[in-house]
Amino acid sequence: MTETRRITDVATLKAMGHPLRVRLYGDLYMRGTATASQLAEGLDDGTAVSLVSYHLRKLAEHGLIEEAPREDGGDGRERWWRPAQESLRIDSADFRDSPEGAAAHTALARVIYEQRREHYLRFLEQRSGWSEEWQDASDASDFLVRATAAELKELTAELHAVVKRYQDKGRAAEAAGDGEGRETAAIHLYGFPFRP
The missing domain is CATH 1.10.10.10 (Winged helix-like DNA-binding domain superfamily/Winged helix DNA-binding domain)
Incomplete structure (x- = not known):
């Protein structure tokens, strides 16, 4: 895989x-x-x-x-x-x-x-x-960020890295037999420009 x-x-x-x-x-x-x-x-x-x-x-x-x-x-x-x-x-x-x-x-x-x-x-x-x-x-939050396209891309990459860190942490814990209290959590991220 x-x-x-x-x-x-x-x-x-x-x-x-x-x-x-x-x-x-x-x-x-x-x-x-x-x-x-x-x-x-x-x-x-x-x-x-x-x-x-x-x-x-x-x-x-x-x-x-x-x-x-x-x-x-x-x-x-x-x-x-x-x-x-x-x-x-x-x-x-x-x-x-x-x-x-x-x-x-x-x-x-x-x-x-x-x-x-x-x-x-x-x-x-x-x-x-x-x-x-x-x-x-x-959680259900939304934020408005004044950013350039490059900054939005950087922010998205940072958020993905944080989520990946927690994915890896959860996989490692379950592989070690520590699944107690763990549930699947959906994290939905959207970042896009718009004009009000």
Whole structure:
């Protein structure tokens, strides 16, 4: 598994841009490994396993996911899948010279945003079910920064480095058997210019 894959071709960008594929990739990323049946159960909307399998194969065709070693010791009838990389990087700069690529990038960004929005709305609906400690640890902030384009890029890189440090810390703790009290926390960062 590679650490980070940068998507630079329009075909892969389009393959990733389907809402169900983004959801399946995200669910697979969260679980580490899963079968189509497990992912279909997690959707809670009656999506057929055959449709999930189809979309998983499309993600695999573009190298976004790969077959994983079996976890259940079963008879091999069902495939186990995992992300083919630890993270994906998709930069608008790689697609700005192609109208088709720019449109595909914007479409994928919208799908990803909508799914992040849904995650946060789900948290809001379920907040009372979390302990006070977790409720107090959650955050919803926004900031306005007067910056140059170079400064915004620098700020983004610094924020990514901080998040990566905590990802590494959590992985190391769990690898050492210290998973007590750990939950998956979603960190959504957006940095963009706008004029009021």
